[in-house]
Amino acid sequence: MFRIYSKDQSGKLYLSPYADVHISEELLSVRQMIFNQTLTFPCSREDGKKLVRSLQDGIRDEDLLKLISGISTADDLESEEVLRDWIRAGVLE
């Protein structure tokens, strides 16, 4: 989770190190500890793990949108809204 920021990472989104992640059978739940925001995202445990792994490694926003659409019933507009919510809550950086 610890990363050293450099220009090479520009354009990718990462999971905030201040995000406390809980994955259950049907829900990904993330609490952003420094801004005290909590978000939930309905998905299977496996998909939740896949999503978190991608965010830990860094992912381009268009790829993240595809990933979100692929593991939920959200359409493109809803996926973009999910992404915006996560950014607003400080879960993504």
Added chain:
Amino acid sequence: MITEERVSGYRKGKLTVFGTVALIGESSAYVIRPETGTGLAMDLASLSALRKQEIQDDLAFTMVQRGLASYDRSRDLSAWHEDVRPEFFLIDLTKTCNLSCRYCFREFEKNYPVMTEEMIDEISSCLIAYWREHPYLKLSLQPWGGEPLICLPLIRRLRRNFDRAGLFPKIMIETNGTLITEETAAALKEDRIDIGISIDGNAVVHDLQRPLAAGGGSLRFVEQGVDNLRKAGYSGFGTITVVTENTIRHLSEVLEYFANLHVRSIKLNMMRRNSRNLGLAPDPKEFGGYLDSLLGYLYRLYQRHVPIVEQNIAQRLLNLVHRPDNNICNAHGCHGGYRMLSFDSLGKIFPCELSDFPDYCIGSVKDHDLRGMVEKAIESGHEYFRPKDQSECKDCPWRYFCRGGCRSAAKFACGDPSRLDTTECAFNKALYPRLVAILLQDRGFAEYLQSGDVE
């Protein structure tokens, strides 16, 4: 090694970049905002841009997300408020002990009674009522002493009381380990009691510092207790060690002893000076050398794939990487009263187990409104809760985590809990830069220091 540099804050349009402290290594730096304890590691090119106040949008975005900058007054991390929500309770069963440790700070008053069964029932009722009123809390209970196992029936009674109520708090003890017979180990296991054992290391150090009250070394009894715990099925217990001048002198043997004991978790607590044994407490000037030796030895254990974690180091690394605010003493200063309370054997309640000065009593077991009790003490300006004087901390990068240290240690040292805990201060100032250096240079070792996990 790491160099420290202030980086000024600035405003550019709607972007406000806060003042930070940069800890600079060979090819990268860790930038921390002391007010919030949030930070970001970056390469030196990014640091250079930050110094010149010319950061690009992508770095600005990351800094906003970490509370190091704000955009159009987007969020304010400094509006932090600490709630009173005690979750960790110490229960002082007895001051009696079968050891006579040379650094012990407890007052062995002859008229201090051992807790009665009626009192443990009353404390159980108080905590059960409190928990039912605040079911979202996670309660942890620690019967302690003196030596808590002198009162094993009370510990078992405490568990039974909660079992009967259908509530299952974490119950843990820190014991000197000498009284753990096979029967005691089986009873503790049956009652799901977590165990921490006080061991100061190999026989040379341990027996010198922790002799039996009746005379003679205690280590062989502790080792027998450890064997009995393992026979009863315990594997995950940790150890607590008081670091003295002797420990520092024999550090490599002490750590090798723990590695050979196959302990997964150790906690090396720096001894604070007290009036009884001034000569035993390490001088803060020695902390740097001590930490270099400790980290060097842990690195060798890492290379040998020995799974072991030192909890003081792990906690501070967690602070740097995740800022979890999860520790009552070391994550964001002292949370005595706010997150913990201590019951004495007469049912009097104190903000912390180390603050059992008579005038620090803030209530009694008969009062079930534990939160209200603390809030009232805070509002009335009770000495324990007075804000820490952090005038000496204003330039310190680590002040979010330390906040002037332990209130009780300051009270013991100079009679005023709002003063600086000089041991904690010196320890943090010595340890954090070393941990930043490890984070920047060797992430594998940093991971190991946080968890003790080996491949």
